[in-house]
Amino acid sequence: MPPGISTLAAETPALSAANTGFMLICSALVMLMTPGLAFFYGGMVRVKSTLNMLMMSFISLGIVTVLWVLFGFSLSFGDDFGSVIGWNADYLGLSGIGLAELWDGYTVPVHVFAVFQLMFAVITPALISGALADRVKFSAWALFITLWATVVYFPVAHWVWGEGGWLFEMGVIDFAGGTAVHINAGAAALGVILVIGKRVGFAKDPMRPHSLPLVMLGAALLWFGWFGFNAGSWLGNDDGVGAVMFVNTQVAAAAAMLAWLAYEKIRHGACTTLGAASGAVAGLVAITPAGGSCSPLGAIAIGAISGVLCAMAVGLKFRLGFDDSLDVVGVHLVGGIAGSLLVGLFATGGVQSEARGLLYGGGLEQLGKQAVGVFAVLAYSLVVSALLALLLDRTMGMRVDEDAEVSGIDQHEHAETAYDFSGAGGGSRKPLPPASELLAASAAPKNKKVDA
Template sequence: MTPGLALFYGGMVRTKSVLNMLMMSFVSIALVTVVWLACGYSLAFGDDIGGGLIGGLKHAGMAGLGPDSVQGTVPTLLFATFQLTFAIITAALISGAIADRVKFGAWLVFVPVWALLVYVPVTHWVWGPGGWIAHRLGALDFAGGLPVEITSGASGLALCLVLGPRLGFKKDAMRPHNLPMVMLGAGLLWFGWFGFNAGSALGANGLAAAAFLNTLAAGCTGLLGWLFVEQKRDGHPTTLGAASGAVAGLVAITPSCGSVSLLGALVVGLAAGVVCSYAVSWKFKLNYDDSLDVVGVHLVGGIIGTLLIGVFAEKAMTGSTEGLLYGGGLAQLGKQLVAVVVVAAYAFLVTYGIGKLLDKAMGFRASEEQEHKGLDLTVHAETAYDHGVLGHGAPVSSSVLSPTQKVKNHA
């Protein structure tokens, strides 16, 4: 899913920062993996030592987790690796909110620090042994509305405020440069989402099948809901809208796919597609530059999906909990609301603090010259395309030419 996200984001930025966008996702794979294996898994899924707030370091470095160790019916090493993929993509998601203007070196520092201080604790709260959200509050989250969607969206908003808007925000056209790439990335994400959600059942069983079907259904109604809004509001259903709507529906069904019926999934996806299609424009009114709509899709979509568990949860899916629509009253909705508020506030405040400290220590934002010329060339000494052929008229710097090319150019 993370390479799919890289393509999704890469197609949405301008040509001068495509490679930088891809790199921010790919390097997150490496950084989060190292942190997760060193201590992240143990802190998230180890035995609780902090009143439901954090696990211990018993399994730091994956100590004591041999091939015979089992988590339920699943080998523990497989479970730890599966959960690692959630941690990776959550960090990578944040990059979309701050595209086109981040120092790559600062991103290399931010990702592991953020994973340890934000993702790991929230994951323990929601899924870890004795985590307070699951075991004390009683809120439900099947596959990551709280640890993945809401943390990434709230953290993206925090960094938007730390870094400020891109040069030319609300003045210059900043259209996606490659919509086929966006659609390909969205398709890969959608396919991966089946494993993301259905895999959270930790078995090839009826619950996994229901989560699989719910994921497909919500992605479809999210897509259709977004296109309906575009047609009514703008007069044109767009490919970007189709991709964004599908992702919005998938985001919203992530926490609820193991709690709602097919009818509930259809409504959850539709609600996300419609609401998120309006939410992405809030940045222009509120003046925060969420470059690729992480706040409008992941934060808003995650909130919708997490809250609607309190409305559409069915006993046949959950085993006991029922939502408001099925006679469960307001109790579960209240629990879901508390979880949403606490996780969003925690992720926002801690991320804002990390961002501010990094900005003071090493500078978080790229220079104006780098942003103007593009991060691909100025940071990575590469370009995704021959800019001259695309009509931009920007010559490739001699620093990225081979010695043979330099001799030819000189001649």
């Protein structure tokens, strides 16, 4: 939710069926992004880790949903306490909310706002999982999600979007989650991988994606769902701001994909499908905080800049020696930082708010605010996530043993494999005769009967 929205006391909003329906559709679109992310990540890992990667995203749908209903919504969007956390007893269990009670200042019910924000809370820890592919115990991951959502995501969401949150009150612009979602998840990923270490064979053995079609399918679902993620964050469709955000979402993703592919062609001599998918996601990440404050031309610039920066960043893990398995740091952290800071350059004023960036006569003020938001969330998430990972690693252990990692985490953690290469078909089919009999049958005269 963007800051800077106010409603005159004389203008008491009434429930809007159109906005309510629009927001329910947007909520469903954001929910679809988590399975889309699962396919995106699932195609990028090796065959032996496919199911584990899918499950690391899907489990977030279960855990975070329950936490959100119990207390997460209250901590994130309840009454402010000290500008760092929220609390409202009526939100516990979502039990004290009236059937048609409206979210303050808007025309949609509280339940609709709560479920829309729930989908943001679900996908954010799922994003982290891509950095940890092949090597984390599923039970440890489930507990990490529980702790991380409680002590990192819920407070940060309040800082950025909650009424009274310190970044909200400062005027930091984050339309739909550049800081609260992408920088938060990217910094957490970096903190955890610094604790748990590299995969066996990192930078030595080939670790290529096993299914690029699955990656492209996941990227397409993410792109599709991102329209709800971004345009829905205006909580309505009355004044055209959400429409601008919708346009900018498409424009930035397209520009970033082209920029990433151009970088690949120049740097490596080929335009890859993985690069196209990753570039589009990088553009979507970068426009998420900025799309409500810039023009479509600004969205092209933000997309192109983020596409190149993220493409450059993904190679740093080999130089710096940290194993960010599926480039969560390179895409989400770097893309989130780029998009959040570029608000300070490309904000035009007169769309989401009147704040203007440096290139539109606003000076350095907004850029400074954006920098505070970026580095506050980055530092908090990095440190706390590393401490949580260290706690779990020292108690229950976060990593599977080396033999399980080498042989395949799917079989070890889930007693399943994604693909059954040994099956010969349905059990009722009559077995084929020996090859010698088939050859004899093919060589026999046409008028001679041969038993098969």
